[in-house]
Amino acid sequence: MLQIQGLTKQFGTVRAVDGVTLSVPPGQMVGVIGRSGAGKSTMLRLINRLEDPTEGRVLFGDLDVSALKGRGLRGWRARCAMIFQQFNLVGRLDVLGNVLLGRSYAVATPRALLKLWAEQDKAIALSALEQFDMGLLAAQRADTLSGGQQQRVAIARALVQQPDVILADEPIASLDPRNTRTVMDALRRINQELGITVLCNLHDLDIAKAYCDRLVGMAAGKVVFDGRPESLTESEAHELYGLEAGEVIDLPMPVQVPAHVASARLADRRAASAH
């Protein structure tokens, strides 16, 4: 269980994250939504310890993440992989080399620095790529790939860290609708098949509703909505995005709920109504 307790981050006079308390059970896929500047990225960065909190703390099981230093902190960052909007690949390295960077958390540092990868690490990296139909591109330089392909490499790199949690900060913001679905499908699959907890910042409300088990809505650093996607009312959504009544949320295009998500939802609803 990931527990966020009274988490606060102050930058000068701005409270980017303001007293956030959340419990995220293992294996949940959480969509963090809200308008620009709401504090979504800062919250993920506090969980990963790219930022230190002004107040409050993050716990993962018995581990007090906020108190970690040195090797302990490095260990936490391995268990809590990050995915970014801009993919953050090493362009001049080939695809396999990029995925292997995720293994550097798991192997001794000198070996990782010298890129003396064991065959076993290479096999793990290749199998991660194959899961996302990227095996044939293993030897290609990362900077020759499309955005959607690059993001799938970034997801494979996160996966070979064997993380408990994946934090994805606007992973689809630079992608077209088709690649958006491929990347969200990849995240949903590793969430469902491997039970990895996913926290995903998303601008697009329809995508968040289609893929996530739970939505956390943030405004001015605070959690103002926390619940199942279907329980978010239109007026709450409008409030969250700071729109006046009558304004329309600008969505690039309607999104089909993927079949596997739709059938899981249906099964959930049936189970809920059976009680």
Ligand SMILES: Nc1ncnc2c1ncn2[C@@H]1O[C@H](COP(=O)(O)OP(=O)(O)OP(=O)(O)O)[C@@H](O)[C@H]1O
């Ligand atoms: N390093 C920083 N120094 C100063 N202010 C910061 C810093 N990082 C974030 N902020 C401020 O904190 C607030 C929250 O920013 P954050 O990036 O977390 O929002 P966000 O919800 O991710 O927005 P977006 O949807 O645009 O990515 C904003 O007012 C931002 O300007």
Ligand SMILES: [Mg+2]
């Ligand atoms: Mg952000």
